[in-house]
Amino acid sequence: MKLERNSFAIGIIINVVAYSLITLWLNSIRTTAALWFVWVLIIIQIILYVLIFVKSYNRSRVFGLKAAPGVTLFTILFWLGRVNDWELLIIPLLVVIMLILSARNKNISMQRQYLLSDNN
Numbered sequence: 001m002k003l004e005r006n007s008f009a010i011g012i013i014i015n016v017v018a019y020s021l022i023t024l025w026l027n028s029i030r031t032t033a034a035l036w037f038v039w040v041l042i043i044i045q046i047i048l049y050v051l052i053f054v055k056s057y058n059r060s061r062v063f064g065l066k067a068a069p070g071v072t073l074f075t076i077l078f079w080l081g082r083v084n085d086w087e088l089l090i091i092p093l094l095v096v097i098m099l100i101l102s103a104r105n106k107n108i109s110m111q112r113q114y115l116l117s118d119n120n
Contacts, residue, residue, distance in 0.1 A: 004062070005102050005103060005105065008055070008059050008098075008102050009099055009102065011055060012052065012055050012056065012059075012095055012098065012099070013095070015048055015051050015052055015055065016052060016091060016092075016095055018048055019045065019048040019049055019052065019091075022041060022044055022045045022048060023045055025041065026038065026041045026042065026045060029041075049081070049087075050078075052091060052094070052095070053074050053077065053078045053094075056074065056094055056095075056098045057070055057071070057074045059098055059101075059102060060074075060098070060101070062105060063101055063105050077090055077094060
């Protein structure tokens with residue numbers, strides 16, 4: 001459980017930092033850089049943005065969040081984050097809440113269930 005929790009925490013933090021750095025870089029060079037380069041950065045930024053929500057959703061499934069409400073919740077948060085500058089509020093809140101829930105979680109994901117089984 002500790003390995004899974006730490007893996008999630010490190011992964012989501014690296015993802016958010018990478019997203020933030022790409023966003024800042026993109027905002028600073030958008031008017032002067034070549035159009036093809038700007039589009040490459042935009043695609044990378046979108047992929048990182050989606051990964052934040054996908055990782056959070058996958059971790060919430062370990063907590064016991066059902067598929068339908070989970071998809072609905074994370075889809076709403078995803079789209080709200082794209083409204084103006086709401087991502088400055090949505091992403092940090094999502095990450096903090098997910099890290100807190102992850103720290104309090106006592107469940108283990110299906111991918112790591114084999115660690116608990118006795119193979120004597």
